[in-house]
Amino acid sequence: YDCSRGTAIWASWHLSASDMGSVERYSGPFITDTSLPEGWYRAQHRDYTGSGYDRGHLVPSADRTASPADNEATFILTNIVPQAPANNQGPWADLEEHLRSVVRDGNEAYIIAGPQGAAGTIANGAITVPAAVWKVAVVLPDGQGDLARITEDTTVIAVLMPNDASVAGRRWTEFATTVSCIESLTGLDLLAELPDTVEAALSGEGCAPGAGGGGSAPAQAAQGAGVRIVTVEYNPPGDDLAGEYVLLQNAGSAPVTMTGWTLADASGATYRFPEFTLAPGAEVRVWVRAGADTATDLYWGRSQPVWNNSGDTAVLRDAAGAEVSRFVYP
Structure with missing residues (x-):
């Protein structure tokens, strides 16, 4: 007190x-x-x-x-x-x-x-x-x-x-x-x-710019702005851990290096991208479970599901911490 x-x-x-x-x-x-x-x-x-x-x-x-x-x-x-x-x-x-x-x-x-x-x-x-x-x-x-x-x-x-x-x-x-x-x-x-x-x-990491005191700050310019979250498979058939993923797409005309980028849910659970480049027009799924990374599938390596069935927010940020894409459901 x-x-x-x-x-x-x-x-x-x-x-x-x-x-x-x-x-x-x-x-x-x-x-x-x-x-x-x-x-x-x-x-x-x-x-x-x-x-x-x-x-x-x-x-x-x-x-x-x-x-x-x-x-x-x-x-x-x-x-x-x-x-x-x-x-x-x-x-x-x-x-x-x-x-x-x-x-x-x-x-x-x-x-x-x-x-x-x-x-x-x-x-x-x-x-x-x-x-x-x-x-x-x-x-x-x-x-x-x-x-x-x-x-x-x-x-x-x-x-x-x-x-x-x-x-x-x-x-x-x-x-x-x-x-x-x-x-x-x-x-x-x-x-x-x-x-x-x-x-x-x-x-997790520290505050985003403008956090605290109810203040706000202009968003930083994000790298690779053509990359977007297409969907979150938050309630797959069968086991949630086995089937949860986030689908990303590079809608731009140039390849985007995503090394060091992050994908997080509303609770702050965060996936950090390994050395990875997404080709123009290409898609990649970020699976919650463990697996071997490929050009089309990346794996978080979690032992529990991440995406809440009742509603959540997926936020994609570049390596500098600037927001690139946000997906809110339901």
Whole structure:
């Protein structure tokens, strides 16, 4: 908690199917946290009234519906940050529901969320309005010994979303980033309990230009702009791992060297191209599974599927990190 901002720095929780029951949403006023030390500002329900900002949950109410007490606890104001309605009720809410859907499908998730940057204040300066909000989720199949089960192939979703009206009507997958980016903006070490090699693989690279604080920057000029993502085979017949691939095409009139390019999903899982050139008019499939690379087929070498059946975003970047092509489904 940051008393100078009047909000949490982060909130962290575990989400399993047992956390989601049939309890109705708490309907009373949001609750002042009287456990804060004397002299620290204690946010009140009325601080948000008429401010233009929602009382935005970090731990969502719908993640805690197993008992009335669990649900009511999410309405304590130290779990709340000022969120733009377009954010809180739009892609942020969609991301929350996506994670609940993933958990209902036989998984569990370790989730961390928090505010980033500053875009003004409410409550006469006592509560800082964040410029962006972020979330990181580590997703595992239901099981025991979770820390030991996290590998370099584990699904990690990282999102950094501007806290303003610019996000209206957009998908949460458009705001995918990396754990490393969020760490660089917040000063936090989010996956510190993992072995260094696993942490590095799951954290990804740093921020794209303009990330953080809700800002944006002009896109860099991409090399090989004729290369595009044609389709993502995300739900093939039979085994997903065996059949998942991304189809790329060089629609230009010149060969494109793709050595060092990357292909990533919304969670930050990233394939890096080996030494490879795509001829004009040619196509190549990037398979998720292991295999021997050829001129028409490249292999990621993963042991688990990548592309979510319920929706995802594939982003192709050149060796300089500039976006070349983006494919959003469904």
